[in-house]
Amino acid sequence: MLSSRVPRDLTLNATARAVAALRRRGGPLLDLTESNPTRVGIAYPPDLLTSLADPRALVYDPDPLGLSVARDAVARDYARRGLSVDASTVALTASTSEAYALVFKLLCDAGDAVLVPRPSYPLFDYLTRLELVDAIPYPLEYHGSWRIDVDELRRRLTPRVKAVLVVSPNNPTGSFLHGDDLDLMVSILSEHGAVLIGDEVFADYGLDPAPHARSVLSQQAVPAFALGGLSKSVGLPQVKLGWFALAGPAHVVRDLLNAYEVIADTYLSVSTPVQVAAPVLLERGRVVRTAIQERLTRNLGTLRALVAEGPELSILPVEGGWSAVVHVPTTQTEEELVLQLLAERGVLVHPGYFFDFPRESFVIVSLLPHPNVFDQAIAGLTAHVRGALGG
Numbered sequence: 570m571l572s573s574r575v576p577r578d579l580t581l582n583a584t585a586r587a588v589a590a591l592r593r594r595g596g597p598l599l600d601l602t603e604s605n606p607t608r609v610g611i612a613y614p615p616d617l618l619t620s621l622a623d624p625r626a627l628v629y630d631p632d633p634l635g636l637s638v639a640r641d642a643v644a645r646d647y648a649r650r651g652l653s654v655d656a657s658t659v660a661l662t663a664s665t666s667e668a669y670a671l672v673f674k675l676l677c678d679a680g681d682a683v684l685v686p687r688p689s690y691p692l693f694d695y696l697t698r699l700e701l702v703d704a705i706p707y708p709l710e711y712h713g714s715w716r717i718d719v720d721e722l723r724r725r726l727t728p729r730v731k732a733v734l735v736v737s738p739n740n741p742t743g744s745f746l747h748g749d750d751l752d753l754m755v756s757i758l759s760e761h762g763a764v765l766i767g768d769e770v771f772a773d774y775g776l777d778p779a780p781h782a783r784s785v786l787s788q789q790a791v792p793a794f795a796l797g798g799l800s801k802s803v804g805l806p807q808v809k810l811g812w813f814a815l816a817g818p819a820h821v822v823r824d825l826l827n828a829y830e831v832i833a834d835t836y837l838s839v840s841t842p843v844q845v846a847a848p849v850l851l852e853r854g855r856v857v858r859t860a861i862q863e864r865l866t867r868n869l870g871t872l873r874a875l876v877a878e879g880p881e882l883s884i885l886p887v888e889g890g891w892s893a894v895v896h897v898p899t900t901q902t903e904e905e906l907v908l909q910l911l912a913e914r915g916v917l918v919h920p921g922y923f924f925d926f927p928r929e930s931f932v933i934v935s936l937l938p939h940p941n942v943f944d945q946a947i948a949g950l951t952a953h954v955r956g957a958l959g960g
């Protein structure tokens with residue numbers, strides 16, 4: 570009865586079962602996997618969402634690519650990152666995840682493929698599969714910083730590949746797309762014909778004082794979709810507004826947008842109230858973005874200080890984003906470590922394998938949690954690892 574798009578095995582993994590059992594018992598949970606900014610004690614202005622009640626939204630007059638008032642606001646917002654974007658190349662979606670689905674519909678037939686970075690965001694498996702697209706991983710290599718293995722990427726670019734995804738900064742490695750990697754990719758893709766899809770949802774959150782970041786929009790040689798959204802840029806995932814801006818040769822951009830308009834017109838999924846409110850949300854959301862940035866910087870400082878107390882753990886460099894990768898000694902499998910940490914200390918972390926790290930042992934911690942939770946959880950993690958070594 571079910572289509573092959575839907576995964577058949579819906580059973581919970583051992584960690585999810587252990588978390589559910591802990592919650593049933595009412596045990597304390599120090600959650601270092603929390604990625605929801607609305608649940609970590611960030612001070613949102615209480616009237617932040619009043620613009621959603623703007624009476625102009627009482628009229629339904631949809632535009633498949635989005636109302637110009639919102640597309641203009643998104644284009645203006647790019648100037649903050651030093652990018653000049655024409656509002657006519659912006660299209661609105663209900664979320665970044667939806668933007669992926671719609672762009673895959675635009676570019677791929679069933680059985681086509683897209684290249685996805687590894688390690689990276691696990692939802693790509695679902696986002697591609699639901700569109701009958703294959704996700705073929707290409708490696709990011711860690712040599713003091715994370716860089717794209719461009720030779721491997723080139724090897725995987727078969728005619729079936731319609732797009733290459735880059736996530737900048739990447740979730741969870743925190744690595745930005747470096748300018749020389751972008752230049753190399755652009756020269757390869759201009760020969761091959763695949764397009765670039767740059768997931769820049771975390772681009773506002775640089776943690777390195779001088780990240781070598783380059784947006785996929787900073788070039789015009791190949792068609793490139795840059796994905797963004799309110800969920801990360803102003804910490805409002807529940808408001809449901811995402812977008813993409815499209816760069817590339819003018820005639821290709823025009824053809825892509827014309828075809829995309831047919832897809833967007835079929836769904837018209839972005840609500841009028843959020844489009845009318847977009848200029849205010851983008852402008853006033855700055856306060857939330859600043860509060861999130863302060864939280865990330867504060868927690869990263871604490872993490873660095875606690876990890877520096879001994880040689881057992883180390884933190885991989887974090888250029889940006891909402892998480893950090895902690896290298897731990899391999900005294901047991903990552904899964905055993907995660908389950909033990911949960912059972913003995915009530916601390917929940919993601920194992921590296923969840924994000925397809927090529928080898929053990931890493932744990933990924935969110936930098937978002939409230940300091941009370943974060944400090945206790947990191948103290949639990951470091952004490953556990955040091956204890957396991959008899960330290």
Ligand SMILES: Cc1ncc(COP(=O)(O)O)c(C=O)c1O
Nearest residue numbers: 664665666690740770798800811
């Ligand atoms: C790299 C990356 N892309 C996209 C998304 C999804 O964003 P949205 O809430 O706009 O769908 C996430 C969410 O965590 C993410 O980590």
